[in-house]
Amino acid sequence: MYLYPLWIRLWHFVNAILIMILIITGAAMQFADADHPLLTAGFAGSARLHDVAAIILTISYIAFVAGNIVTGNSKYYRISKKNLFSGTGKQLKYFLYGMFRKEKQPFPVTMDNKFNPLEKVSYNLIMYIIMPLLILSGIIMLFQDLKVIIVFGTGLFIFTDILHIILGFLVSVFLIIHVYCCTIGPKPGSLFRGLISGYQESEEQ
Amino acid sequence: MRYLSFSLPLLILNFFPSASYAFEKNEAFLQDTILFVSPYKEDNELCFKCHAEKKYEYMNETSGKQVKAAMHPGDILSRDKFYASNHKGFSCTDCHSSQFQSFPHPEELKKEPHFNCLDCHGGDAASAVFKFEEIDREFRKSVHFRLEEQGFNCWECHDPHSYRLSFRNSKDMKETVLYDNSICLGCHADYDRFKQFSDRGKIKLSKAHKWLPHQSIHFESVRCIECHTKVNENILVPHYVMPEEAAVRDCRKCHTGNADTMTSLLTIKPTDKGNRKFDNTVIINGLNIIGANRNKYLDNIILIFFAGIMTIIGVHILFRVIRK
Structure with a gap:
């Protein structure tokens, strides 16, 4: 079944590369330590790479939101109130013990229902709450000398810096869980193959 | 709630x-x-x-x-x-x-x-805290001392008609940085004045600091002497200006949780309002330095959370293998 159109796959690929660069360079800056030079070598390079990747990610994020609106892709992220708690609960139970009892997926992937409720909730959280805040706090730190920003004083930078670290950490946690969940397909590599070809293997196999 | x-x-x-x-x-x-x-x-x-x-x-x-x-x-x-x-x-x-x-x-x-600083302040009990004699010894090691024959003395940086102590009296670090850097830029950004003491060609500061990310933010937030002098813990402000090639280029000297490796910015005493469990007190004085303003609790929470996630995934993988 053809689930992922080309633009989604391209955006997803670019986004994945950028997020990984941002996590690595961000951690290299935040945990810089002169006593452990191997862990944090190239601080200046990390700072530059982080800036460049962040700017491209912001553009990519805008393209994603615009693409969702234009193509109607946003419908896959909508979740009913009914499914918000019960659906996510069901899916969580499946991941925690249902799948070990060979139970069937509570929300099998169809052309109209690409994501299960847990995915919908986490994707909405990441893309529509965490990412905008992460980009905004990043913009404040990137353009510290802008008059509209400087008027708030150093406190704003300390606050946004800590917020940026927390949000960045949440994105890195999401990335780990997201990648791991992608191994829970018909075969461990089948969902990754789908991200390249656009086709997803049937889970009934 | x-x-x-x-x-x-x-x-x-x-x-x-x-x-x-x-x-x-x-x-x-x-x-x-x-x-x-x-x-x-x-x-x-x-x-x-x-x-x-x-x-x-x-x-x-x-x-x-x-x-x-x-x-x-x-x-x-x-x-x-x-x-x-x-x-x-x-x-x-x-x-x-x-x-x-x-x-x-x-x-x-x-x-x-002309009087020099030591003529009045040398051995002066009221100025003892500044340790002018130690400052003089440090100055004699610095690259600026080489220019003494050309007439370079304390006054070139500390004009007795206008110099004011800003560092110890200020809680607004940015203003202090601006004031202190203007002393250096008085020569290093004014070639007419610079060539009175040096035969070197014109140096474009932005080009010389091209390697430095976020150059303008650094120039506004960090004093030139933080990277261009050798720290002497016995005096409040370092006066041993090092040769260009010896200037600090390792970002981790400042962008680190280890306060001991930071330069003289940290010699400022934290204020009472400053205790927020951050590693480095410098942020309380008006600067925010990425990598230096770590919060120990936040670091520990991140570490514990991360270890927890990895453990859960590890256990999940184990069950998947067992129940295959």
């Missing part, structure tokens, strides 16, 4: 102390400047009447002629800066000959020996 609605705004406000600090500081500074009236104001005015102007005019009593001339740029002073400076309580003739009170000034006064 009631606790959260009460404590959350307090927590957020906790991050914004600098605005009130800056206000208090500026208020104190303005009050100090406005209220100070020199006991030698009238005497000093006899000098400022000409030396605070680009052009001067006086009656030469010997020739009976009115003299009009342009003041040498190096001899132009600012009243405002003088009365805001450390030496604001002095009379001009405390340091300069009283013969300057006659016009035109006697020619031999041009050769009047």
Whole structure:
């Protein structure tokens, strides 16, 4: 079944590369330590790479939101109130013990229902709450000398810096869980193959 | 929820102390400047009447002629800066000959020996905290001392007519940085003045610091001496200016949780309001340094959370293998 159109796959690929660069360079800056030079070598390079990747990610994020609106892709992220708690609960139970009892997926992937409720909730959280805040706090730190920003004083930078670290950490946690969940397909590599070809293997196999 | 609605705004406000600090500081500074009236104001005015102007005019009593001339740029002073400076309580003739009170000034006064800092402050109990003798020893090791034959002395950086202590008295770090860096830029960004002491060609500072990310933010937030001097823990401000190639280029000297490796910015004592469990106290003084303003609790929470996630995934993988 053809689930992922080309633009989604391209955006997803670019986004994945950028997020990984941002996590690595961000951690290299935040945990810089002169006593452990191997862990944090190239601080200046990390700072530059982080800036460049962040700017491209912001553009990519805008393209994603615009693409969702234009193509109607946003419908896959909508979740009913009914499914918000019960659906996510069901899916969580499946991941925690249902799948070990060979139970069937509570929300099998169809052309109209690409994501299960847990995915919908986490994707909405990441893309529509965490990412905008992460980009905004990043913009404040990137353009510290802008008059509209400087008027708030150093406190704003300390606050946004800590917020940026927390949000960045949440994105890195999401990335780990997201990648791991992608191994829970018909075969461990089948969902990754789908991200390249656009086709997803049937889970009934 | 009631606790959260009460404590959350307090927590957020906790991050914004600098605005009130800056206000208090500026208020104190303005009050100090406005209220100070020199006991030698009238005497000093006899000098400022000409030396605070680009052009001067006086009656030469010997020739009976009115003299009009342009003041040498190096001899132009600012009243405002003088009365805001450390030496604001002095009379001009405390340091300069009283013969300057006659016009035109006697020619031999041009050769009047100038005091240097140690002449007054050396062995002075009131200035003991600054350790001028140690500063002098450090200066003699610095690249600036090589220029002594060309006439370089303390005054090139610390003009006795305008210099004021800003670092220890200020809670607004950015203002301090601006003031202190303007001393360096007085020569290093003014080639006409620079070439009085050096044969080197013009140096474009932005090009020389091209390697430095976020250059403008660094220039506004960090004093030149933080990277260009060797720290001496015995004195408040390092004066051993190192050769260009020895300047700090390792970002981790400052962008680190280890306060010991940071340069002299950290010699500032934290204020009472500063204890927020951050590794480095420098942020309390008005700077935010990525990598340096770590919060131990946040670091630990991140580490524990991360370990927890990896453990859950590990256990999940184990069950998947077992139940395959």
